[in-house]
Amino acid sequence: MKRTQLREHSFRLVFEAEFYPLQEWKEQVEIYLEHTEEASEEEKEYIRSRVFAVIEQKEEIDAGINLRANRWKTSRMNKTDLAILRLAIYEIRWDEEIPEGVAIDEAVELAKRYSSNEAPAFVNGILAGFAKAE
Template sequence: MSRTSARETAMKLLYEYSITGTLCKDSLENAPDALGADSLDENNLLYINDIITGFPGKCDEIDGIISSNSKSWKLERIAKVDLAILRLALYEILYMEDIPQKVTINEAIELAKKYSAEKSYQFVNGLLGGYLRNGGPEK
């Protein structure tokens, strides 16, 4: 399956994290069909595993970036789906150098269009674009 499907699965796991406060590999192993992971290949499962194992230690840094780039929106007020999408995108931008930033942003916008409110993609695009314009990492 495609990296897009793997991103959707990773976003669902990060959504779960935003609700429960835990990011658990068991979710992926016990309910792969519910997460859309039942048809992912080895490379995409490695991508998801990278996020599952790496994100918890980077959450504070990533949330700090979201907070400092979301004008007049506190982290608690951001919709959980949007938060999961932003966390995923920023994890890719910061720690997955093999993925072009433009691809990450485009995929984040598509996830927001598919899973979030009607205009959430504009918020996601604006926050990520603003972060990169204002000193985000160069790739």
């Protein structure tokens, strides 16, 4: 499975975290991965560890978003955009294997695919500001 596909599965699970209590969400992750038949066990573990790491860093990630999002707070953001931003910021800040530019480009592509027409510019603007600050 390509890294883009792994990222897309990770995004979907980070998005789902908004709608479940933590323990129930962890169960949902396992159910989701159980039905992701195209992924090997190694790829499922990659997705699992990535989404758990994003959620573990959620408060710090959200604080960074709130600092850089002009007139927007995470509590008011579209949940799709927020999940995309959380995953991308995790990749920029903590994943040394993924270059910042790739994390930003992939996040913009997710926004094009899953969110509104305005989302790619919004996501790009916040992530560009975040990358400059790093």
